Amino acid sequence: MNAARLYLLLHVFLSAGVLVHTFEPFTTTMVVGLGLGTLGRTIYNYLHESCDSKWIDFNATGLEVDLESKLFGQHIASRIILKAVTGFMSNENPKKPLVLSLHGWTGTGKNFVSQMIADNVYKEGMDSSFVHIFTSELHFPHLSHFDTYKTQLQQWIRGNVSNCARSMFIFDEMDKMHPGLIDSIKPYLDYYDRLDGVSYRKAIFIFLSNAGGEGIIETALDFWKAGRDREELELKDLETVLSLSVFNNKRSGLWHTSLIDKNLVDFFVPFLPLEDRHVVQCVMAEMKARGLRPEQKVADQVARDVVYFPKSERVFSVKGCKTIASKLDYYT
Template sequence: MTSAKALLLLLILVNQQLLTADAELISLTTGAIGAGAVGAFSAIFGTYSYIKCKFNECCDDNWIPGNVAHKLQQEVDEKLYGQHIAQETVIRAVRAHVSKLKPSKALVMSFHGWTGSGKNFVAKMIAKSVFKKEMLSKYVHLFVATLHFPHPEEVEKYKEQLRSWIHGNLTLCDRSLFIFDEMDKMPYQLSIFLFLSNGGMNAIVEKTLENYHSGQSREAITYKEMEQLIKNSAFNEGEGGLKTSRLISRHLIDYFVPFLPLERRHVIMCFKDYLRSRGFPTNADEIEELASQLHFFPKSSPIYSVSGCKQVEQKVDFLYSDYVHEHYKKHFIDDL
């Protein structure tokens, strides 16, 4: 193959759209390539890469900026309620991981807790702190067990497909985020893996209730006591447990992060945040009314929200649907 043809081939591999280019576009001849061709290619490729990455997401500092721990700290401090253990553990784990130029392994965290307690919320915060395009980044990969791995009898096929898929994406960018939601059944270095699960939630609730009834503050619960609690329960609950997973036997999970059930005061904070984000008034009586529409448990002393903060948006949008309708109708009439 001549050098000119080799150069054309390299450009085609970089961008499939260049398949329409003619050989005449490359003003290099077979007899006069040498070092000049290398320099020309470097200039062309450098210019192409700059333009491409200016408008399209690339695995570089422009699209994956630094200062991750600081941005995540701000997000968590401002928007995560009632999760002092998760807050401290996640921040410290991410800070320690991103501070290393060449970590020995990927950071792997397993989030456990009640529905609506903030597992997915924190995962989105991490994505927002790492990637400019947040959850829409092509380097953020979300897997939902019931959607992507629906058939238990095909687990071996899923494992092989997943292994190949992860390897391929890490080849494209080693700074990637993989989120596995409800991965109770499913079995590289700069990447971060997050496993989200309801596993262990009963044990977490029992411990939180025990602490409440003993008169201790919620913040008195420590990571150390909850970590072992999760290990003993989350991976031994029925058929969905991970007790046979090599994730456990090979100690591949770095942190087991508990998400405690949310109290009424935490849910009210979620309501206030969402109301502000929509530009709605934060009337105390209306917020109390919204919170009263949620269900709390246990029956003997209803302290914790059954749905956590998961139904906050739905409740607010329903309450203010008439307000929004009148607002848009007024603006529509004004524009006529």
């Protein structure tokens, strides 16, 4: 339905004395009573996000382009994310939900990738009512409320998946989450057709964590010291050390979790530390996003002022691209 058609329908509604400023269920009932039920539902669905193909329509090409043009220095993560999400969203009958665990140092792109996935699955992107974000320090701050958090988390996920099977749940700061809490949703991530009448198999769960970052950095640094190109790094070089370090790290939020023990995490995705050249790319992309003409001189200056480690060699950015936006304000 185009905008002109919608405007005409709204004018008809107003002329008929029907309340159209808010299309809540009560309003729809009024419309049905007036013999205009189908029309009311059409306008309601046009104006309000609903769990259908109009609002949820995966764009595989869009995700691929975003990963290639906006995510820098993450050849392993890009490849895994694209294949995992594309394969899952193309399957009309998946056996279980998609569970991704993204690991790496701050500023390497974990949150950014979550946003890219949401932007290419939901018309409203991260603003979609079907995308739910949990932050450990905000939503689960007190260990004394542990049992309450477990119950609330279960109810929240059950309720939202009941409302829309294609829901996405993002758990940020997993390294700050109370160990054992995430196990409360283990049944929802397993190979069950239905639990109490609800199927969770089309949902997406994404865990974001700094845990395992040290191992990733050590491996990347070893490659650099050996004179090897970082693009030679493969998932097999990091996957085992990553899953073991996360499982055995009491501060990971996934410490001794049955999610790992039962192989319910589909992919542990490593995010590599960023080099100077990647920081430059981040600056150029930020200038472009702001509508500015990307200037190599400015990008180089911002990148030079970023803190790197090890101190003597200045190989990797301590904060990745996390502070780029604020630093760019200083130079533009």
